[in-house]
Amino acid sequence: MKTFETIEGGVCAAKGFKASGVYCAIKENPTKKNDIAMVVSDVMCNAAGVYTQNKVKGAPVIVTKKNLEKSGGKAKAVIVNSKNANTCNADGEEKANEMCRLTADALGIKPEEVIVASTGVIGQILPIEPIAKAVPELVEKLSYTGNVEAATAIMTTDTVKKEYAVKFTVGGKECHLGGMAKGSGMIHPNMATTLNFITTDCAISPEMLQKALSEIVKITYNCLSVDGDQSTNDTCMLMANGLAENPEITEENADFATFKDALYQVMANLTRMLAKDGEGATKLLTCVCSGSPDLDTAIIVAKSVIRSPLFKCAMFGADANWGRVLCAIGYAEADFDINKVDVDLGSKVGKIAVCRNGAGVEFSEEEAKKILLEDEIDILIDLNSGDVSATAWGCDLTYDYVKINGDYRS
Amino acid sequence: MKTFETIEGGVCAAKGFKASGVYCAIKENPTKKNDIAMVVSDVMCNAAGVYTQNKVKGAPVIVTKKNLEKSGGKAKAVIVNSKNANTCNADGEEKANEMCRLTADALGIKPEEVIVASTGVIGQILPIEPIAKAVPELVEKLSYTGNVEAATAIMTTDTVKKEYAVKFTVGGKECHLGGMAKGSGMIHPNMATTLNFITTDCAISPEMLQKALSEIVKITYNCLSVDGDQSTNDTCMLMANGLAENPEITEENADFATFKDALYQVMANLTRMLAKDGEGATKLLTCVCSGSPDLDTAIIVAKSVIRSPLFKCAMFGADANWGRVLCAIGYAEADFDINKVDVDLGSKVGKIAVCRNGAGVEFSEEEAKKILLEDEIDILIDLNSGDVSATAWGCDLTYDYVKINGDYRS
Numbered sequence: 100m101k102t103f104e105t106i107e108g109g110v111c112a113a114k115g116f117k118a119s120g121v122y123c124a125i126k127e128n129p130t131k132k133n134d135i136a137m138v139v140s141d142v143m144c145n146a147a148g149v150y151t152q153n154k155v156k157g158a159p160v161i162v163t164k165k166n167l168e169k170s171g172g173k174a175k176a177v178i179v180n181s182k183n184a185n186t187c188n189a190d191g192e193e194k195a196n197e198m199c200r201l202t203a204d205a206l207g208i209k210p211e212e213v214i215v216a217s218t219g220v221i222g223q224i225l226p227i228e229p230i231a232k233a234v235p236e237l238v239e240k241l242s243y244t245g246n247v248e249a250a251t252a253i254m255t256t257d258t259v260k261k262e263y264a265v266k267f268t269v270g271g272k273e274c275h276l277g278g279m280a281k282g283s284g285m286i287h288p289n290m291a292t293t294l295n296f297i298t299t300d301c302a303i304s305p306e307m308l309q310k311a312l313s314e315i316v317k318i319t320y321n322c323l324s325v326d327g328d329q330s331t332n333d334t335c336m337l338m339a340n341g342l343a344e345n346p347e348i349t350e351e352n353a354d355f356a357t358f359k360d361a362l363y364q365v366m367a368n369l370t371r372m373l374a375k376d377g378e379g380a381t382k383l384l385t386c387v388c389s390g391s392p393d394l395d396t397a398i399i400v401a402k403s404v405i406r407s408p409l410f411k412c413a414m415f416g417a418d419a420n421w422g423r424v425l426c427a428i429g430y431a432e433a434d435f436d437i438n439k440v441d442v443d444l445g446s447k448v449g450k451i452a453v454c455r456n457g458a459g460v461e462f463s464e465e466e467a468k469k470i471l472l473e474d475e476i477d478i479l480i481d482l483n484s485g486d487v488s489a490t491a492w493g494c495d496l497t498y499d500y501v502k503i504n505g506d507y508r509s
Numbered sequence: 510m511k512t513f514e515t516i517e518g519g520v521c522a523a524k525g526f527k528a529s530g531v532y533c534a535i536k537e538n539p540t541k542k543n544d545i546a547m548v549v550s551d552v553m554c555n556a557a558g559v560y561t562q563n564k565v566k567g568a569p570v571i572v573t574k575k576n577l578e579k580s581g582g583k584a585k586a587v588i589v590n591s592k593n594a595n596t597c598n599a600d601g602e603e604k605a606n607e608m609c610r611l612t613a614d615a616l617g618i619k620p621e622e623v624i625v626a627s628t629g630v631i632g633q634i635l636p637i638e639p640i641a642k643a644v645p646e647l648v649e650k651l652s653y654t655g656n657v658e659a660a661t662a663i664m665t666t667d668t669v670k671k672e673y674a675v676k677f678t679v680g681g682k683e684c685h686l687g688g689m690a691k692g693s694g695m696i697h698p699n700m701a702t703t704l705n706f707i708t709t710d711c712a713i714s715p716e717m718l719q720k721a722l723s724e725i726v727k728i729t730y731n732c733l734s735v736d737g738d739q740s741t742n743d744t745c746m747l748m749a750n751g752l753a754e755n756p757e758i759t760e761e762n763a764d765f766a767t768f769k770d771a772l773y774q775v776m777a778n779l780t781r782m783l784a785k786d787g788e789g790a791t792k793l794l795t796c797v798c799s800g801s802p803d804l805d806t807a808i809i810v811a812k813s814v815i816r817s818p819l820f821k822c823a824m825f826g827a828d829a830n831w832g833r834v835l836c837a838i839g840y841a842e843a844d845f846d847i848n849k850v851d852v853d854l855g856s857k858v859g860k861i862a863v864c865r866n867g868a869g870v871e872f873s874e875e876e877a878k879k880i881l882l883e884d885e886i887d888i889l890i891d892l893n894s895g896d897v898s899a900t901a902w903g904c905d906l907t908y909d910y911v912k913i914n915g916d917y918r919s
Contacts, residue, residue, distance in 0.1 A: 152840065153836065153839040154838070154840070154847040155835050155839035155847055187867070187868050221832040222831070222868075222869035331836055409914055412910070412911050412913075412915040413914065413915065418915070422596075422632050425597065426740065426741055428564070428565070429563040430562065430564070431564075457565070458597050459598075459632035496818075496911055496915075497911060498908050498911050498912075500818075500822070501825065501907060501908050502908075504819055504822030504823065505907075
């Protein structure tokens with residue numbers, strides 16, 4: 100897989116994408132942190148989306164899907180708010196449609212060319228008045244360097260904004276691809292919601308755009324687990340406006356491979372940021388499962404370890420409790436020989452072997468402690484049964500996770 | 510389903526079963542709590558077992574399965590220790606076999622007629638000397654009222670011993686069925702292990718015994734989740750010695766139904782005790798999913814809610830966060846109409862509707878708080894799509910869970 104130069108700009112890194120973010124008091128907040136954002140492309144985009152698999156879907160998810168069907172996979176703008184998920188409300192779709200209409204009117208485009216998303220508490224009626232007031236301001240403030248204002252607006256209990264972008268070359272043209280994401284946590288915790296907006300100026304057909312997004316989501320966002328709960332509003336949107344003027348990617352060729360590598364780099368790094376900033380997290384856990392006979396097995400094993408509450412607690416305690424890794428590998432629903440499994444634990448200060456051929460090996464507890472006291476820990480699993488690998492990202496389970504999510508909603 | 514009179518006696522409630530427990534210092538322990546137990550039947554038993562599905566299996570699990578194969582499903586004794594799981598050790602099977610040999614020699618039976626189980630820290634060599642010394646003492650102390658000594662010996666970080674027994678009538682004869690269980694938690698926390706030993710004097714063929722056990726495990730122990738981690742040593746053994754002298758149950762008739770009802774009552778109550786005493790738990794959560802088109806759907810939905818870390822935290826905080834229940838129902842991998850789902854929350858002080866037809870309804874937060882401050886909470890889900898129901902048991906996710914499992918092993 101190729102790696103590309105990282106650049107600034109987040110969701111505005113690609114040519115022709117403007118963004119803005121303002122505070123409109125969807126819920127009164129003394130810090131006046133931005134709570135609504137807009138992203139607009141100068142020209143029409145092909146748009147691809149991946150959405151929550153939860154049967155309970157936020158109204159904005161339903162409306163965005165309908166819009167893209169109606170527009171034939173074209174979109175020009177995104178409107179997204181935090182503080183209210185607009186989910187499980189009787190008037191949810193009506194309100195989401197209204198957000199699209201307001202945005203479309205202000206920009207002189209069609210409502211179905213607008214992507215809408217919301218994140219925040221569920222089951223509370225979304226107030227439309229502050230949004231109606233904010234839209235003209237958002238349009239006025241649209242800027243090719245508005246990415247930070249937008250990335251801030253979608254944050255909930257995220258402690259840092261999440262942006263990442265790269266530049267790469269397709270057909271002799273310099274292309275850019277970047278995005279912003281929000282992670283798990285809310286002011287009034289309700290559900291961990293992940294929203295992701297990625298933009299590119301690379302020219303690529305709707306079919307290939309969707310194909311790339313679906314493939315890369317599988318090995319990035321879908322390999323992220325903060326607590327195993329799957330939100331009602333999870334949304335990942337990818338918009339391509341073609342302004343890089345490369346020959347449009349319309350088939351699975353070398354250009355498509357390059358595009359996917361760039362998309363992987365952006366989405367994997369956003370995933371990593373989301374994991375590191377998981378609710379209450381003190382440590383980023385990165386589990387790499389290699390030596391797998393196939394991709395699905397590697398993903399299932401890596402995710403099983405990342406999701407194990409017992410292992411997550413052990414990492415919080417910096418305890419080299421390899422038995423819990425092996426236990427989680429053992430209950431992964433996949434087919435491989437447990438007696439071939441090796442496990443190493445590592446961080447930037449070193450790496451130790453803790454398990455060989457499915458059984459424990461002697462190691463220095465002192466050395467292990469030193470490694471695990473770091474804030475980024477690698478769990479390296481080799482199934483020794485093939486040559487495919489996958490990565491899953493997560494975080495430790497801490498007192499603060501319980502505190503954040505055990506506190507009363509209001 | 511019939512309900513029967515509960516009786517004292519646990520694993521000794523059935524005629525002809527003796528038990529004992531002693532402290533043999535498998536690991537030095539100042540409290541000298543019993544750490545090894547024996548259960549012996551006066552006559553040969555039919556024995557059925559259900560074991561962990563984890564690919565990593567404790568050596569005792571492997572040895573017990575082999576023994577029962579060799580003996581044709583017959584067993585006369587159980588030897589079980591706490592403090593060491595005898596798992597992931599190179600000499601694990603050798604040691605487990607030695608435990609069977611020691612027991613068999615002392616009782617004058619065959620090694621393959623012995624069921625062996627261990628629970629405790631994994632990856633540490635099991636010392637056989639204390640066990641060799643303990644076996645004669647265990648045999649000497651065997652008693653028809655030794656159930657409490659045995660139930661205490663299998664406890665790890667369990668805060669209370671778990672026993673339950675009933676009496677019922679088959680073919681005009683009074684039968685007894687009782688058992689003991691240990692739950693999730695260890696002195697040096699490593700994996701949550703569940704061990705269960707159930708005895709009965711009811712005469713029942715090996716095939717019907719296994720059939721009853723497999724069916725009832727599915728709707729009791731397999732519907733228990735403390736943290737979603739599945740141990741390497743989970744074992745549930747059921748022994749029937751026939752001393753009640755009823756006509757042997759050999760087919761699916763009314764007697765078999767009665768036997769299963771009795772087994773359900775014992776196992777469901779042990780499951781409930783295990784959930785309530787889950788690591789760090791302050792609340793027992795009982796989720797009943799009714800109105801399901803089939804049993805699997807009901808089980809999957811109930812377990813999905815019980816397992817949700819976000820919901821478990823909300824219960825710790827006594828927060829009527831029905832959105833999290835609906836979210837967990839929504840990502841359950843089953844087929845039903847989310848828009849028909851009703852949810853009530855209840856406890857002994859009352860019950861409130863929080864969701865109707867998949868959407869929130871107004872409720873008194875004050876009333877909700879009062880209900881949720883109780884230590885036994887019911888989550889009542891009606892899918893309104895059929896007439897099958899299932900129950901899952903769990904507990905809240907608390908600071909103490911993180912503390913117990915984040916602490917260093919030694």
